[in-house]
Each structure stands twice: as C-alpha cells, then as structure tokens.
Amino acid sequence: MAVDHTAVAHPNIALIKYWGKRDEKLVIPNADSLSMTLDVFPTVTTVRVSPDERADRVTLDGAAAEGEPRQRITAFLDLVRELAGRSEAATVDTRNAVPTGAGLASSASGFAALAVAAGAAYGLDLDPTALSRLARRGSASAARSVFGGFAICYASRGISADADLNAYAEPLSVPDFDPALVIAVVNAGPKPVSSRAAMRLTVETSPLYWPWVQASRTDLAAMRTALRRGDLDEVGEIAERNALGMHATMLAARPAVRYLSPATVAVLDSVLLLRADGVSAYATMDAGPNVKVLCHPADAPRVAETVRAAAPGSAVVTARRGPGAGLRTR
Numbered sequence: 561m562a563v564d565h566t567a568v569a570h571p572n573i574a575l576i577k578y579w580g581k582r583d584e585k586l587v588i589p590n591a592d593s594l595s596m597t598l599d600v601f602p603t604v605t606t607v608r609v610s611p612d613e614r615a616d617r618v619t620l621d622g623a624a625a626e627g628e629p630r631q632r633i634t635a636f637l638d639l640v641r642e643l644a645g646r647s648e649a650a651t652v653d654t655r656n657a658v659p660t661g662a663g664l665a666s667s668a669s670g671f672a673a674l675a676v677a678a679g680a681a682y683g684l685d686l687d688p689t690a691l692s693r694l695a696r697r698g699s700a701s702a703a704r705s706v707f708g709g710f711a712i713c714y715a716s717r718g719i720s721a722d723a724d725l726n727a728y729a730e731p732l733s734v735p736d737f738d739p740a741l742v743i744a745v746v747n748a749g750p751k752p753v754s755s756r757a758a759m760r761l762t763v764e765t766s767p768l769y770w771p772w773v774q775a776s777r778t779d780l781a782a783m784r785t786a787l788r789r790g791d792l793d794e795v796g797e798i799a800e801r802n803a804l805g806m807h808a809t810m811l812a813a814r815p816a817v818r819y820l821s822p823a824t825v826a827v828l829d830s831v832l833l834l835r836a837d838g839v840s841a842y843a844t845m846d847a848g849p850n851v852k853v854l855c856h857p858a859d860a861p862r863v864a865e866t867v868r869a870a871a872p873g874s875a876v877v878t879a880r881r882g883p884g885a886g887l888r889t890r
C-alpha cells in the first residue's frame with residue numbers, strides 16, 4: 561500500500577559562506593561553511609512510492625515542476641533509489657513558505673526535506689551524517705539544514721579516500737549564543753542567475769575567488785572562537801566581511817554577477833547607521849538582494865523598523881535559531 565512520508569525542514573543562513581565546488585557531480589564544496597538553521601520559512605515535502613506510475617510526478621507549490629527544478633529532484637530520487645536498490649517511481653509534493661529562487665536558501669530546506677522524506681519512503685535507514693551527505697547531493701547548503709541550531713559543513717573531513725564520504729555537516733554546540741536574524745525581503749522575485757551557475761562562473765573566472773577561499777578558512781577558525789564566546793560583535797563582523805567578500809568574488813567574475821540591488825545597499829547603509837548609534841547589527845547576503853541582519857533579540861524590533869524604512873515595501877521577518885529536518889508524525 562502506498563504510504564505518504566512527510567518531512568519538514570527549515571532554511572539556514574551561512575555565517576561563513578559556501579561558494580564554489582570542487583566536484584560538480586558529487587556536489588562537494590571547495591571550503592567548509594558554518595550556518596544557523598532558522599525557525600521561519602519551512603519547506604514541507606511529501607513523498608510516496610508509486611509503483612503504478614511510469615515516471616516521477618513532482619509538484620512544487622501546487623504546480624507541476626518543469627525544467628531544471630524537476631530535473632534536480634528526479635536526479636535526487638534516482639540517487640535515493642540507487643542507494644535503496646529500488647526502481648519504483650515516486651510522487652513528490654513540495655510546499656515552500658518562502659518564495660523559491662529569491663536567494664532565501666530554499667534549496668537548503670528543499671533538499672533537506674526531500675532527503676528525509678524520500679529516504680523514509682524508500683526505506684533507507686540513514687544516521688544524521690549519512691542523511692546530511694545525501695542532502696548535500698541535492699544542494700550543498702542542504703547538508704546543514706539537516707541539523708537545527710548551528711552547523712558546520714566540512715568540504716573534506718579526511719576520514720576516507722572517498723570524497724563523497726568526507727563532505728557532510730554536523731551540529732555545532734553553541735550554548736551561549738542565541739541571536740535574532742532580521743530578514744529584509746527586498747525583492748521576492750526569481751534571481752537573475754542561479755547560484756549554481758554563478759558559483760561555477762566565479763570559480764572559473766574570478767581572480768578574487770581563491771584569495772576569498774583562503775580568507776574564509778581564517779574566518780571560520782575565528783568564527784568558532786567568537787561563537788564559543790557568545791560575542792555577537794565578533795560573530796557579526798566576521799560574518800559580514802565573509803559575505804561581502806563572497807559578493808566581491810562574484811563582482812570580479814567575467815562577466816560580473818551582481819545580486820545586490822539599490823535596496824540591498826540602502827539596507828546595508830541603514831545597518832551602518834545602527835552601528836554608529838551603538839546597536840550591534842551586522843548584515844549578510846546570499847545569492848540574491850535580500851539582507852539578513854544579525855542582532856540581539858532585544859534590538860530586533862528597532863532593527864526591523866530601520867531596515868523597513870530603508871527599503872520601503874520590503875517584507876521584514878525576524879527569525880531565531882530553528883530545528884533540524886525531520887519527519888512529520890501525525
């Protein structure tokens with residue numbers, strides 16, 4: 561009998577970014593990254609093994625998936641089937657509480673939820689590390705959304721000669737740090753270039769790429785210390801420079817990739833003014849124009865009001881650390 565397996569996962573925001581792969585097929589990053597999983601914008605995915613269907617049926621936010629999104633999901637299902645030694649088609653229904661393709665890390669929550677739901681549907685019995693590796697094959701940032709709170713994603717942990725086994729995320733215990741993240745959705749439309757294509761172009765053409773990777777390694781070590789200390793100013797400074805550096809690598813790509821819009825820059829200016837006023841507020845941006853501002857929870861209302869005024873018309877949502885991916889039990 562066909563049974564529905566439903567999983568929920570949340571996006572994560574990298575404080576030390578992942579940008580660029582050393583293996584496109586296995587989706588293996590060039591460098592380690594570090595993130596906080598959020599408690600907003602969940603993805604809910606249901607997978608049912610459908611032996612009577614000839615091909616996978618994939619629905620994204622209520623509409624039949626087409627093109628690249630469909631291809632990425634069916635390729636992921638092929639991988640799950642290969643691991644399970646099975647061949648039946650699947651029916652997949654995915655719902656995002658966040659606009660897909662707007663640079664709000666929906667591929668992270670999407671593939672984390674799909675890994676959990678498809679793994680359960682096809683009877684894979686995966687420990688959290690194996691689940692994280694599997695999610696990574698869909699999207700490297702998804703490896704981190706398997707876990708709640710803070711997570712570090714290793715590009716190469718060096719336990720095996722097999723590159724696939726060495727790349728996975730694990731939770732990072734950060735007991736003394738519980739910030740707020742004010743998200744300014746300045747533009748919820750689809751992005752001009754997919755992050756996948758943009759990172760490939762950056763690796764291939766940007767003279768700033770490898771220096772940034774090098775700096776990122778130093779940033780990661782400093783970030784771990786700052787998180788352990790629970791020092792928001794230090795965490796924020798490192799996260800902000802790491803994100804701006806990542807965007808600099810893209811701006812130096814040929815042709816340049818520019819995700820930051822005038823509204824992004826207006827929000828960045830407002831964050832500087834908040835800091836000048838003594839508020840600990842630090843910005844980070846992913847492959848899109850939206851800005852996420854790290855701050856003390858007590859300052860979040862003021863930060864939200866300030867960024868809303870800087871980019872009128874933006875939706876502003878305040879997030880905290882959220883849970884890892886898991887099956888929804890009814």
Ligand code: DP6
Nearest residue numbers: 574577578667699700701756846847
């Ligand atoms: C800018 O994980 O979406 O958000 O592995 O090609 O699917 P693929 O890329 P993806 O890239 C995320 C990049 C980022 C930074 C980050 O989340 O670390």
